[in-house]
Amino acid sequence: MDEERDRRARFERGMAVLREIDGEEARRVLDTLADVSPELAHQIVAWGFGEIYARPRLPPRDRQLVTLGMLTALGGCEPQLQVHVGVCLNVGLTPAEIVEALLHAAPYCGVPRALNATLVAKRVFAERGLLPVVDAGRAE
Amino acid sequence: MDEERDRRARFERGMAVLREIDGEEARRVLDTLADVSPELAHQIVAWGFGEIYARPRLPPRDRQLVTLGMLTALGGCEPQLQVHVGVCLNVGLTPAEIVEALLHAAPYCGVPRALNATLVAKRVFAERGLLPVVDAGRAE
Amino acid sequence: MDEERDRRARFERGMAVLREIDGEEARRVLDTLADVSPELAHQIVAWGFGEIYARPRLPPRDRQLVTLGMLTALGGCEPQLQVHVGVCLNVGLTPAEIVEALLHAAPYCGVPRALNATLVAKRVFAERGLLPVVDAGRAE
Amino acid sequence: MDEERDRRARFERGMAVLREIDGEEARRVLDTLADVSPELAHQIVAWGFGEIYARPRLPPRDRQLVTLGMLTALGGCEPQLQVHVGVCLNVGLTPAEIVEALLHAAPYCGVPRALNATLVAKRVFAERGLLPVVDAGRAE
Amino acid sequence: MDEERDRRARFERGMAVLREIDGEEARRVLDTLADVSPELAHQIVAWGFGEIYARPRLPPRDRQLVTLGMLTALGGCEPQLQVHVGVCLNVGLTPAEIVEALLHAAPYCGVPRALNATLVAKRVFAERGLLPVVDAGRAE
Amino acid sequence: MDEERDRRARFERGMAVLREIDGEEARRVLDTLADVSPELAHQIVAWGFGEIYARPRLPPRDRQLVTLGMLTALGGCEPQLQVHVGVCLNVGLTPAEIVEALLHAAPYCGVPRALNATLVAKRVFAERGLLPVVDAGRAE
Numbered sequence: 001m002d003e004e005r006d007r008r009a010r011f012e013r014g015m016a017v018l019r020e021i022d023g024e025e026a027r028r029v030l031d032t033l034a035d036v037s038p039e040l041a042h043q044i045v046a047w048g049f050g051e052i053y054a055r056p057r058l059p060p061r062d063r064q065l066v067t068l069g070m071l072t073a074l075g076g077c078e079p080q081l082q083v084h085v086g087v088c089l090n091v092g093l094t095p096a097e098i099v100e101a102l103l104h105a106a107p108y109c110g111v112p113r114a115l116n117a118t119l120v121a122k123r124v125f126a127e128r129g130l131l132p133v134v135d136a137g138r139a140e
Numbered sequence: 141m142d143e144e145r146d147r148r149a150r151f152e153r154g155m156a157v158l159r160e161i162d163g164e165e166a167r168r169v170l171d172t173l174a175d176v177s178p179e180l181a182h183q184i185v186a187w188g189f190g191e192i193y194a195r196p197r198l199p200p201r202d203r204q205l206v207t208l209g210m211l212t213a214l215g216g217c218e219p220q221l222q223v224h225v226g227v228c229l230n231v232g233l234t235p236a237e238i239v240e241a242l243l244h245a246a247p248y249c250g251v252p253r254a255l256n257a258t259l260v261a262k263r264v265f266a267e268r269g270l271l272p273v274v275d276a277g278r279a280e
Numbered sequence: 281m282d283e284e285r286d287r288r289a290r291f292e293r294g295m296a297v298l299r300e301i302d303g304e305e306a307r308r309v310l311d312t313l314a315d316v317s318p319e320l321a322h323q324i325v326a327w328g329f330g331e332i333y334a335r336p337r338l339p340p341r342d343r344q345l346v347t348l349g350m351l352t353a354l355g356g357c358e359p360q361l362q363v364h365v366g367v368c369l370n371v372g373l374t375p376a377e378i379v380e381a382l383l384h385a386a387p388y389c390g391v392p393r394a395l396n397a398t399l400v401a402k403r404v405f406a407e408r409g410l411l412p413v414v415d416a417g418r419a420e
Numbered sequence: 421m422d423e424e425r426d427r428r429a430r431f432e433r434g435m436a437v438l439r440e441i442d443g444e445e446a447r448r449v450l451d452t453l454a455d456v457s458p459e460l461a462h463q464i465v466a467w468g469f470g471e472i473y474a475r476p477r478l479p480p481r482d483r484q485l486v487t488l489g490m491l492t493a494l495g496g497c498e499p500q501l502q503v504h505v506g507v508c509l510n511v512g513l514t515p516a517e518i519v520e521a522l523l524h525a526a527p528y529c530g531v532p533r534a535l536n537a538t539l540v541a542k543r544v545f546a547e548r549g550l551l552p553v554v555d556a557g558r559a560e
Numbered sequence: 561m562d563e564e565r566d567r568r569a570r571f572e573r574g575m576a577v578l579r580e581i582d583g584e585e586a587r588r589v590l591d592t593l594a595d596v597s598p599e600l601a602h603q604i605v606a607w608g609f610g611e612i613y614a615r616p617r618l619p620p621r622d623r624q625l626v627t628l629g630m631l632t633a634l635g636g637c638e639p640q641l642q643v644h645v646g647v648c649l650n651v652g653l654t655p656a657e658i659v660e661a662l663l664h665a666a667p668y669c670g671v672p673r674a675l676n677a678t679l680v681a682k683r684v685f686a687e688r689g690l691l692p693v694v695d696a697g698r699a700e
Numbered sequence: 701m702d703e704e705r706d707r708r709a710r711f712e713r714g715m716a717v718l719r720e721i722d723g724e725e726a727r728r729v730l731d732t733l734a735d736v737s738p739e740l741a742h743q744i745v746a747w748g749f750g751e752i753y754a755r756p757r758l759p760p761r762d763r764q765l766v767t768l769g770m771l772t773a774l775g776g777c778e779p780q781l782q783v784h785v786g787v788c789l790n791v792g793l794t795p796a797e798i799v800e801a802l803l804h805a806a807p808y809c810g811v812p813r814a815l816n817a818t819l820v821a822k823r824v825f826a827e828r829g830l831l832p833v834v835d836a837g838r839a840e
Contacts, residue, residue: 006286029255035272036262037239039335044251047327048667055319057660057695065622066661069629070668075776076215077252099737100617101626107608108630110530111744112777115729122736132735135617146426169815175832176822177799179475184811187467188387195459197415198380202345206381209349210388216775217812240338241346247328248350250670275337309675315692316682317659324671356496356635357672379457390810391464392497395449402456412455468807477800477835485762486801489769490808495636519597520757521766527748528770531604532637535589542596552595555757566706599755607747615739 011042014050021053021060021090025083060091068101072117073109081117085124095125095133151182154190161193161200161230165223200231205241212245212257221257225264235265235273291322294330301333301340301370305363340371348381352397353389361397365404375405375413431462434470441473441480441510445503480511485521492525492537501537505544515545515553571602574610581613581620581650585643620651625661632665632677641677645684655685655693711742714750721753721760721790725783760791765801772805772817781817785824795825795833 018026033041053063067084071077088098098121106114125131158166173181193203207224211217228238238261246254265271298306313321333343347364351357368378378401386394405411438446453461473483487504491497508518518541526534545551578586593601613623627644631637648658658681666674685691718726733741753763767784771777788798798821806814825831 002286002289006282006289009282009286032259032262033255036265037243037258037273040239040243040246040251040254040258043243043246043331044255044667047331048251051323051327052664052667055660055663058657058664062625062657062661063664065625066629066664067668069626070633070665071252073630073633074215074250074252074669075774076256079256080252096617097622099740100615101622103615103737103740103743104612104618104623104626105630106530106740106743107526107604107612108530108532108627109634110526110528110533110774111740111748112528112771112774112780113530114740115733115744116776116779118737118740119732122732125736133737142426142429146422146429149422149426172819172822173815176825177803177818177833180799180803180806180811180814180818183471183803183806184387184815187471188811191463191467192384192387195380195383198377198384202377202381203384205342205345206349206384207388209346210353210385211812213350213353214389214775214810214812216816219816220812237338237342240335241342243335244332244338244343244346245350246670247324247332247666248347248670248672249354250666250668250673252668253670312679312682313675316685317663317678317693320659320663320666320671320674320678323663323666324675328671351672354635354670354672355494356676359676360672379460383457383460383463386460386463386807386810388810388812390494390806390808390813391460391468392491392494392500392808393810394460395453395464396496396499398457398460399452402452405456413457464807472804472807475800475803477796478804482765482797482801483804485765486769486804487808489766490773490805493770493773494809495634517758517762519600520755521762523597523600523603523755524752524758524763524766525770526600526603527744527752528767529774530634531600531608532631532634532640534600535593535604536636536639538597538600539592542592545596553597562706562709566702566709569702569706603751607751611743611747 007042007046010046010050012050013054014045014048017049017054018045021087022083023086023090025086029079029083060087061093064088064091064093065101068098068117069105069108072102072105072113075109075113075116078116078120081120082124085121086128089124089128089130095121095130096135099133147182147186150186150190152190153194154185154188157189157194158185161227162223163226163230165226169219169223200227201233204228204231204233208238208241208257209245209248212242212253213249215249215253215256218256218260221260222264225261226268229264229268229270235261235270236275239273287322287326290326290330292330293334294325294328297329297334298325301367302363303366303370305366309359309363340367341373344368344371344373345381348378348397349385349388352382352385352393355389355393355396358396358400361400362404365401366408369404369408369410375401375410376415379413427462427466430466430470432470433474434465434468437469437474438465441507442503443506443510445506449499449503480507481513484508484511484513488518488521488537489525489528492522492533493529495529495533495536498536498540501540502544505541506548509544509548509550515541515550516555519553567602567606570606570610572610573614574605574608577609577614578605581647582643583646583650585646589639589643620647621653624648624651624653628658628661628677629665629668632662632673633669635669635673635676638676638680641680642684645681646688649684649688649690655681655690656695659693707742707746710746710750712750713754714745714748717749717754718745721787722783723786723790725786729779729783760787761793764788764791764793768798768801768817769805769808772802772813773809775809775813775816778816778820781820782824785821786828789824789828789830795821795830796835799833 030041071081102118170181211221242258310321351361382394382398450461491501522534522538590601631641662674662678730741771781802818
């Protein structure tokens with residue numbers, strides 16, 4: 001039916017966006033929802049990516065900067081930060097830019113949130129062989 | 141003394157409520173407080189359950205719906221969500237209703253919080269042999 | 281086109297839900313978005329109400345209990361609480377039940393959040409001539 | 421009955437604490453609850469102040485320092501900050517100490533929260549004729 | 561002395577950054593701190609802008625995207641959002657891009673936070689004669 | 701250069717403060733930042749401790765009470781709570797005082813946050829052989 005085909009079309013649109021910006025991380029998360037809340041998985045793909053993320057008015061690189069800010073400020077979203085730091089790298093942000101964005105977070109969210117987010121980024125960088133981060137300042 | 145007997149009476153009232161709505165989860169948490177903050181444990185039982193939860197004006201099922209909303213929105217309260225999803229099941233909410241309540245959370249708290257709460261619910265359902273959740277929609 | 285007609289269909293579905301549960305409050309808020317973010321208004325109606333709220337698995341009364349919990353816990357969402365306390369009344373929750381749900385919030389979100397939410401509810405009740413709240417306990 | 425008399429005893433204990441630490445601000449807030457949630461008012465006094473605040477293990481000055489931290493971090497609790505900055509002054513914290521505590525908050529909660537809390541403190545100081553704050557540093 | 565001169569140098573560096581990105585809004589806020597917490601004002605300028613914002617690794621436009629995400633997610637930071645939406649416009653983000661960033665926030669922070677932030681942006685746009693926002697979609 | 705020497709001076713000032721109040725916990729955390737965000741580590745030490753914490757207007761014991769409140773209220777900052785409960789002990793707060801401060805948090809942040817913070821404190825006390833906490837009340 002129309003509604004049926006409509007759902008499938010938006011889901012496909014969302015999957016197309018996901019395939020462009022995500023390696024496998026986000027899709028693995030969606031799989032974990034299959035036996036508990038497949039509808040939430042559908043909405044993440046169809047609405048989150050198919051309707052909102054797909055909009056051309058803001059490119060993925062810009063969207064990911066906003067997302068870094070949100071997930072850092074929220075706190076307790078380390079699983080999502082893990083996925084989205086990966087997406088950041090996929091859409092063209094460098095490790096140094098990601099690190100700088102999280103440092104920029106410190107005056108706004110406080111050091112604890114900025115620090116917790118930075119340590120999540122470190123894990124993602126480690127997995128991708130991107131440590132140490134080049135051009136990331138010095139401690140002293 | 142009066143104050144002493146008063147404390148014991150409220151504690152007993154709270155334990156009575158707990159025994160009705162909780163299997164063992166909440167009581168295990170209270171035990172972990174014994175050597176660090178027994179007063180916090182007392183207040184959770186005597187005040188939280190004995191004074192507030194026990195009030196007849198809102199039945200447990202309704203209270204648990206409000207609680208699902210709060211613990212999802214707060215974030216970082218996965219341990220409490222774990223206990224309370226169990227209480228939800230004990231007071232008559234079905235897995236599908238719990239999943240739907242957490243899906244309902246997405247427009248209000250955002251997907252990260254709703255997703256993290258849903259994955260906690262999944263763990264509780266798994267422990268109780270309630271997966272896959274029946275009547276929970278489909279992804280496409 | 282298909283996509284166009286789908287958007288309109290979901291928007292209509294959402295407006296139908298809104299008309300059932302909301303007097304005028306929510307629609308007034310949507311109007312304020314017309315000259316700044318009409319797309320956000322569209323998504324609130326089409327997705328929030330048309331896709332999620334409309335789902336039969338959880339009736340409006342139950343959804344509103346979850347929402348009371350979320351908006352109280354989030355803090356800073358007094359404008360939304362104002363709208364949703366009104367929706368609570370429209371879908372069959374009594375003032376005493378709403379007040380009890382917000383009292384139930386105190387052990388979970390703390391007194392400040394519960395108090396701020398209760399004072400928003402008071403304003404809505406005042407507007408609808410529902411003060412004093414009947415069967416809401418006594419202070420001493 | 422016993423339960424009745426216990427409630428009154430704890431309420432009285434809480435009012436006694438309130439009278440020691442609060443001028444009129446907190447009691448004015450409690451009055452606003454009379455026609456909507458007198459039970460919440462009862463619990464704030466009887467439990468919040470009568471059972472927890474009254475405990476001798478931490479004096480009011482120390483409690484208020486913890487409270488400054490919490491209300492600043494929570495955000496959206498400006499009404500409560502207004503009351504509690506007043507309580508801080510009543511229990512012996514100086515304006516300069518209060519200002520320093522809120523400055524100390526900036527690295528932990530971020531500047532926005534610290535700033536919003538500081539501007540609430542400014543309003544309370546203004547009402548009490550305590551501006552400018554002595555010994556509060558300089559901008560350059 | 562050295563420490564004195566260092567403080568002044570960093571303060572000047574921060575004021576230089578502020579003059580580039582802010583019309584008058586942020587500086588007006590700093591003035592309100594003069595009689596209560598001049599040290600907080602100093603740190604905002606010297607540290608927030610002089611040490612962090614001034615770093616070349618992330619340009620102002622990118623920083624403001626992260627900031628939009630953080631202030632939206634935090635909630636209760638409408639005063640800061642008001643200043644920073646203005647800064648967004650000053651550093652080259654268009655009203656449509658700002659609106660799109662706040663729409664992008666809805667799946668991550670939920671609609672209430674995104675909506676409250678969007679209405680703050682509307683106020684800033686109104687003050688600058690930038691309503692209606694061009695190229696911002698349509699409701700149906 | 702001046703700016704160089706300035707950075708080093710503030711870093712040294714911060715390390716001096718850290719050595720006074722922290723055993724090894726905080727410094728271990730800073731080490732984990734070396735290969736990802738050494739600048740964040742620098743700022744934590746030079747600004748957080750060297751510029752703010754070092755100020756004489758509020759002694760460490762008072763600062764730690766504010767910090768306990770903030771980290772409890774924020775939620776999701778268990779790693780920082782772990783470090784700072786240790787700092788609390790180092791600057792003269794007793795386990796019973798720490799436990800009481802976290803109990804005091806319950807009416808303001810709600811039981812979940814207070815409970816999660818208390819269980820972090822329990823871990824730190826266990827590591828230092830400080831369980832059971834003396835003079836911490838009783839459950840009944």
